[in-house]
Amino acid sequence: MAHLRSRPTPAPLPAERPAQTGDVPVVEFRDVSKVYDGGSVGLEHASMRIGRGEFVFLVGPTGCGKSTCIRLLMKELEASSGEILIAGKKFSDIDRSKVPYLRRNIGTVFQDYKLLPNRTVYDNVAYSLEVIGEARQEIRRKVPDILRLVGLSTKLHNFPDELSGGEQQRVSIARAFVNHPPLLLADEPTGNLDPETSIGIMQLIYRINKTGTTVVVATHDKEMVDKMRRRVIELREGRIIRDELSGMYRPDESTTEFAIRLRGELGVGAEGHPN
Amino acid sequence: MTFGFFFKEAIRGLSRNSAPALAAMLTVLLTALVLGVFIPIVQATTGTANEVRDRVVVNVYVADDATEAERRQLAGALEDTANVKSVEFVSKEKGLAEAKRDNPAAFEEGTELLGANPLPDMYKVVPEDPDEVGSIVDRLAPAGADGVREPSLAAIGEVRNKEDDTEKILSATGLVKILTGGLMALLVFASVALVANTLRLSIFARRREVEVMKLVGATNWFIRWPFVIEGVLVGFMGGVLAVLLLTIAKETFIDPLEDRFALLAAPETIDFPLLIVVLLLACIAVSAAGSAITLRRFLRV
Numbered sequence: 001m002a003h004l005r006s007r008p009t010p011a012p013l014p015a016e017r018p019a020q021t022g023d024v025p026v027v028e029f030r031d032v033s034k035v036y037d038g039g040s041v042g043l044e045h046a047s048m049r050i051g052r053g054e055f056v057f058l059v060g061p062t063g064c065g066k067s068t069c070i071r072l073l074m075k076e077l078e079a080s081s082g083e084i085l086i087a088g089k090k091f092s093d094i095d096r097s098k099v100p101y102l103r104r105n106i107g108t109v110f111q112d113y114k115l116l117p118n119r120t121v122y123d124n125v126a127y128s129l130e131v132i133g134e135a136r137q138e139i140r141r142k143v144p145d146i147l148r149l150v151g152l153s154t155k156l157h158n159f160p161d162e163l164s165g166g167e168q169q170r171v172s173i174a175r176a177f178v179n180h181p182p183l184l185l186a187d188e189p190t191g192n193l194d195p196e197t198s199i200g201i202m203q204l205i206y207r208i209n210k211t212g213t214t215v216v217v218a219t220h221d222k223e224m225v226d227k228m229r230r231r232v233i234e235l236r237e238g239r240i241i242r243d244e245l246s247g248m249y250r251p252d253e254s255t256t257e258f259a260i261r262l263r264g265e266l267g268v269g270a271e272g273h274p275n
Numbered sequence: 276m277t278f279g280f281f282f283k284e285a286i287r288g289l290s291r292n293s294a295p296a297l298a299a300m301l302t303v304l305l306t307a308l309v310l311g312v313f314i315p316i317v318q319a320t321t322g323t324a325n326e327v328r329d330r331v332v333v334n335v336y337v338a339d340d341a342t343e344a345e346r347r348q349l350a351g352a353l354e355d356t357a358n359v360k361s362v363e364f365v366s367k368e369k370g371l372a373e374a375k376r377d378n379p380a381a382f383e384e385g386t387e388l389l390g391a392n393p394l395p396d397m398y399k400v401v402p403e404d405p406d407e408v409g410s411i412v413d414r415l416a417p418a419g420a421d422g423v424r425e426p427s428l429a430a431i432g433e434v435r436n437k438e439d440d441t442e443k444i445l446s447a448t449g450l451v452k453i454l455t456g457g458l459m460a461l462l463v464f465a466s467v468a469l470v471a472n473t474l475r476l477s478i479f480a481r482r483r484e485v486e487v488m489k490l491v492g493a494t495n496w497f498i499r500w501p502f503v504i505e506g507v508l509v510g511f512m513g514g515v516l517a518v519l520l521l522t523i524a525k526e527t528f529i530d531p532l533e534d535r536f537a538l539l540a541a542p543e544t545i546d547f548p549l550l551i552v553v554l555l556l557a558c559i560a561v562s563a564a565g566s567a568i569t570l571r572r573f574l575r576v
Contacts, residue, residue, distance in 0.1 A: 097495075100494045101492065102492075103490065103492035117483075127488070131494075
């Protein structure tokens with residue numbers, strides 16, 4: 001059961017990723033709990049460290065606290081106890097009015113894309129540059145560049161509702177990455193997409209990771225996690241129960257074990273269908 | 276970049292959300308129209324009420340046997356009495372002429388029969404504050420212990436203020452003033468509430484947009500400015516349309532009537548240009564402030 005303990009420090013990274021500089025983790029949770037107003041627990045005594053350039057999957061069933069982690073990291077929610085640090089900066093020290101500046105350093109990708117419906121693809125991406133006061137010339141240069149990178153150079157002037165789900169997600173990735181933030185958070189980025197499209201999206205996120213951006217992906221896409229073999233942090237009912245360097249969605253489980261679990265969860269006894 | 280950008284954003288917001296924007300504009304237009312019609316009406320009503328109140332006077336009749344010195348003393352005393360706005364001397368002759376004009380039949384015959392002018396000289400005293408007219412009467416002719424009023428000066432024959440008329444005028448005009456004031460307050464409140472509500476609906480429809488803007492790191496004012504400018508534009512357009520309609524109505528209906536009916540022009544009403552400015556400013560201020568305030572709820576992400 002060694003894998004159930006959360007590790008205090010990130011393990012050395014595979015050679016393909018840029019070397020870590022310094023030992024300040026990009027993201028650090030110190031015994032963080034989040035209890036919602038209704039009394040339901042989002043996260044319970046979670047501690048983890050994510051180093052620069054890492055690619056981390058947060059996995060677990062719905063309601064396990066994945067999204068709570070992401071929302072805490074965006075300071076959309078406040079932790080009930082414990083301390084969250086981003087690049088060594090305590091969240092409790094960040095004033096409410098400074099939250100926008102924090103978010104400019106975090107790219108975000110969501111299951112429902114969260115694009116501005118009344119703006120074109122170009123304007124959606126440009127907005128996140130306009131927000132930080134980027135010069136117009138820079139915007140004109142950067143936006144087509146990033147859209148070419150995500151493969152949407154022909155859809156610059158389409159509106160989001162004219163795009164497929166995969167294309168919309170590409171726009172949101174372009175928007176998240178156009179500032180080159182040091183941290184990219186993705187909450188179920190492939191949740192609404194078919195497996196084929198999902199691979200394309202994951203490839204994009206992986207490419208972004210390879211430029212040195214720390215990536216945290218909350219997902220329940222088992223296939224993707226198993227194939228990519230990245231660091232996996234598993235959550236269950238708000239607790240971190242597993243933290244593996246190149247893990248699977250679920251620790252190895254034989255077909256027989258799976259069958260036992262399936263029957264158990266269904267409440268079907270051994271006398272059920274034997275196959 | 277900044278103001279131009281916010282302005283462009285506002286225009287974009289308006290054109291991409293034209294239905295709620297149109298609803299908000301119409302609301303502003305209608306309330307401005309109602310206010311534009313009611314402000315002069317309320318003013319005319321209170322103006323008329325005030326005019327009627329000015330008819331409250333105290334008649335001080337000069338005793339027939341008063342000497343010249345006594346008369347002069349009386350005139351001076353009247354001027355010096357508190358709450359007196361103006362004093363007008365009405366001589367016997369003038370009084371008769373006025374009486375004849377008001378009621379020719381009675382007085383033509385009456386004077387012929389009497390062979391002389393029966394009316395005394397009189398001072399018409401107009402009070403500063405019609406509600407306090409009693410104090411003048413009390414000063415000039417204090418009531419004795421038996422309730423009979425005794426003139427305080429030798430020259431005063433009698434003091435009268437048409438008790439019944441005065442009371443009726445005061446209570447009726449007072450009621451009119453309170454009613455119109457209440458109506459006005461209600462109307463203004465309803466207008467503000469209506470505009471605020473429409474704005475809230477139009478912003479509520481766009482709360483997701485605000486949420487996304489916050490997610491990519493926009494500061495509150497970065498999000499708010501376009502909405503405020505939208506509010507200003509909506510208020511301005513609604514206001515201009517309302518003023519236009521009011522002008523057309525005034526030119527076509529009120530102005531031609533003005534010559535024939537003195538009433539419409541008589542009481543002091545707000546100048547039309549001033550009314551326009553007030554309405555426009557109110558429209559803009561209410562819708563801009565309304566936008567900014569309603570947005571507050573959605574900015575707490």
